Amino acid sequence: MSPGDRFREMAPLAALDALDGQDLLDFREHLPGCAECQAELAAYEETAGRLGASLGAIPPPPAVRQRVLARVGAAAPAPPRVVQTRTLWWPAALAAAAAVALAFWLESTHSQLEKARQRAAALEQELEQGRREVAQLREALLEAGSVRDLVVHPETRLTSLAGLPPAPQARGRVIWNAATREALLLATGLQKPPEGQAYEAWVIGPSSVPVPAGVFQPRPDGSVLVSLPRVEDTSRPRTFAVTLEPAAGSAKPTGPMVLAGAVS
Amino acid sequence: MPETRAHELLRRVARGDRAALGEFYDLFAGLVHGLALRVLRDASEAEDVVQEVFVQIWRQAGRYDPGRGSPAAWVCTMARTRALDRRRWRVSRREEPSEAATPTTGNPAPDAALAVRGALSSLPDDQRKAVELAYFEGLTQSEIAQRLGQPLGTVKTRIRTGMIRLREALT
Numbered sequence: 001m002s003p004g005d006r007f008r009e010m011a012p013l014a015a016l017d018a019l020d021g022q023d024l025l026d027f028r029e030h031l032p033g034c035a036e037c038q039a040e041l042a043a044y045e046e047t048a049g050r051l052g053a054s055l056g057a058i059p060p061p062p063a064v065r066q067r068v069l070a071r072v073g074a075a076a077p078a079p080p081r082v083v084q085t086r087t088l089w090w091p092a093a094l095a096a097a098a099a100v101a102l103a104f105w106l107e108s109t110h111s112q113l114e115k116a117r118q119r120a121a122a123l124e125q126e127l128e129q130g131r132r133e134v135a136q137l138r139e140a141l142l143e144a145g146s147v148r149d150l151v152v153h154p155e156t157r158l159t160s161l162a163g164l165p166p167a168p169q170a171r172g173r174v175i176w177n178a179a180t181r182e183a184l185l186l187a188t189g190l191q192k193p194p195e196g197q198a199y200e201a202w203v204i205g206p207s208s209v210p211v212p213a214g215v216f217q218p219r220p221d222g223s224v225l226v227s228l229p230r231v232e233d234t235s236r237p238r239t240f241a242v243t244l245e246p247a248a249g250s251a252k253p254t255g256p257m258v259l260a261g262a263v264s
Numbered sequence: 265m266p267e268t269r270a271h272e273l274l275r276r277v278a279r280g281d282r283a284a285l286g287e288f289y290d291l292f293a294g295l296v297h298g299l300a301l302r303v304l305r306d307a308s309e310a311e312d313v314v315q316e317v318f319v320q321i322w323r324q325a326g327r328y329d330p331g332r333g334s335p336a337a338w339v340c341t342m343a344r345t346r347a348l349d350r351r352r353w354r355v356s357r358r359e360e361p362s363e364a365a366t367p368t369t370g371n372p373a374p375d376a377a378l379a380v381r382g383a384l385s386s387l388p389d390d391q392r393k394a395v396e397l398a399y400f401e402g403l404t405q406s407e408i409a410q411r412l413g414q415p416l417g418t419v420k421t422r423i424r425t426g427m428i429r430l431r432e433a434l435t
Contacts, residue, residue, distance in 0.1 A: 043431060
């Protein structure tokens, strides 16, 4: 999709004022310089405008008409009148000038209000975007905080994992704590698993039965940092291992082992 | 809607002709009122919107630009903006009236309304719902996704596809 397509596709949403977040900011920046998008937007605004007519007319009570006409009667917009300067008495000229000034002032106040309203709506959108980013950052911070807590804990230990023949270039480490039963697996050099498969971590304790400790996909650069669940055997691990399994994970290892390390 | 008649009335309103405003009101008050009722679901607030919109038309008739759309679309935009402003204000204070006050249908609808209603009802339900939430409730794409429990991408596609079809059906 070309960048132009992306904006053209936003036009129908923009006509309903439905854009928000980054889309809204991007579209607003793009619009002034793009005649095609302006035309698209105008066409969709016309469509949107006609949605308002979908309900048909529901006449308001007659009193509303009277209220409207009474209000505009009192506040006529003072259409410019041609006056005979000669016959004008100066207080009247002053009053007329004041009325024109007042009309201009009302008009400009109104347009300022309208601009302020639009600006407020835009700020509200930006605020919402900011809130979402803060929530994401908070989550990332919590994660970083729990990693730090684990690493600085006095009883935390480190076990190295070596790459086995299917993945000789792979290297891994498990940072684990028997007391809190927390464990983090860090690895590098992992290939992207074949379609429908994923890596699965295992903890092997005194029972010698591998206990599943989470399924994961490596990042595009072959690295991974995952928190292993609090499996019971994390309290007395003897070996950590990683195998290649079906994407949904297995109850016991079925695929080739790619990483393994014994607790010394 | 008799477009040329509406244009001419707006020109007269712009010159300060009160009688023209009365006639313009008679053409469009039902439209504004129907839309305000649909958005606000409250009779007295909808009447306030009608009043505000026509006072605004009195002040701004001179700004109407035929190149940017029909008088009906212009009036609808004003009515929707004002009604949604009130609705947001109310939502921010959590004063939501019951859905019971929903207007069902207006007077025998003119051809224009029938055409729009027909075009709307010919949309698949999911597209129609998404477009209506945006237009009548003033929700943004993310808010609609949240309301419907659907992925954002899906909601964007529904609104876009719905609007493309409406545009085709109405031109």
